Amino acid sequence: MKREGTVIAAHGRHYLVELDGGEVLPCFPRGKKSEVACGDRAAITQSNDTQGVIDSVLPRKTLLYRSNEFRQKLIAANVTQIVIVVATEPSFSDDLVTRCLVAAESQDIPALIVLNKCDLTERLAFARRTLEPFERLHYPILNLSAHASVEVLRPYLSDQTTVLVGQSGMGKSTLVNALIPDANARTREISEALDSGKHTTTHATLYRLDERSALIDSPGLQEFGLHHLSLLELEQGFREFRPLHGHCRFRNCRHDREPGCVIREAVEAGEIDRNRYTAFRALSIGLR
Numbered sequence: 001m002k003r004e005g006t007v008i009a010a011h012g013r014h015y016l017v018e019l020d021g022g023e024v025l026p027c028f029p030r031g032k033k034s035e036v037a038c039g040d041r042a043a044i045t046q047s048n049d050t051q052g053v054i055d056s057v058l059p060r061k062t063l064l065y066r067s068n069e070f071r072q073k074l075i076a077a078n079v080t081q082i083v084i085v086v087a088t089e090p091s092f093s094d095d096l097v098t099r100c101l102v103a104a105e106s107q108d109i110p111a112l113i114v115l116n117k118c119d120l121t122e123r124l125a126f127a128r129r130t131l132e133p134f135e136r137l138h139y140p141i142l143n144l145s146a147h148a149s150v151e152v153l154r155p156y157l158s159d160q161t162t163v164l165v166g167q168s169g170m171g172k173s174t175l176v177n178a179l180i181p182d183a184n185a186r187t188r189e190i191s192e193a194l195d196s197g198k199h200t201t202t203h204a205t206l207y208r209l210d211e212r213s214a215l216i217d218s219p220g221l222q223e224f225g226l227h228h229l230s231l232l233e234l235e236q237g238f239r240e241f242r243p244l245h246g247h248c249r250f251r252n253c254r255h256d257r258e259p260g261c262v263i264r265e266a267v268e269a270g271e272i273d274r275n276r277y278t279a280f281r282a283l284s285i286g287l288r
Ligand SMILES: Nc1nc2c(ncn2[C@@H]2O[C@H](COP(=O)(O)OP(=O)(O)OP(=O)(O)O)[C@@H](O)[C@H]2O)c(=O)[nH]1
Pocket: 116, 117, 118, 119, 120, 144, 145, 146, 147, 148, 166, 167, 168, 169, 170, 171, 172, 173, 174, 175, 186, 187, 188, 189, 198, 199, 200, 201, 202, 218, 219, 220, 221
């Protein structure tokens, strides 16, 4: 029987598809290459009561993914919003935050940053300082503690399909459980009890907040390669570069050491954050 549904869990070649109507069916992709992401809409053939085959993925509104020179890894499809989760402890990489933001900007997906574990006050001031450059760029930043209350985040999630991304241990799954009490997302406590590795969440899962809102939990990121972007897309991903676009002396300026580069001038003048510029330079290597 031909059906359609939403991919609510993607684990290697194993998928869970929530059929329109509500029931959940384990599915496998047709063919060897599986390019199906959590959040995808899929056309499936239901083989029997307990299994189906994904015939095709319906056109995506957005696709969030990362890539290195060899391959790409899908994170989530059809999301309308990205929440980058960082925490007071363990410390987080501002470079990774920038990469997540560039990926979001390149797909025109609005992003916000959650600083979690604000109950751990010792490193709170340091974490806030690290986030200042993003605040100056007008990315919304919410301070909260998933252990105390997540209510400041809830209004942002309504009518959205939101994906939580970030490094391992930041508290993404804890946030999911706080927002959706019957989600039962596996958090570090549970994996420590089961003694299973460092990354607690091993695959992306979509949870329903209500009829029109969903939340996707994703595995912790250690790196976020953006090899699939062109130099122009990368540049557009840095929102503070946009007003300067086209103003460098050379039209094909890579904003490295070219004379008359307005981006470099803005860095020297303190108008563009130096760490952001360094991140841009690192990401631009090899891009055309
Ligand atoms: N003190 C404190 N600890 C928290 C808070 N939120 C989460 N934690 C703890 O942080 C640890 C990691 O939480 P997880 O939710 O498993 O982190 P994750 O981001 O899902 O990690 P991965 O699945 O590996 O990507 C757990 O021990 C949580 O209890 C918080 O607000 N305050």
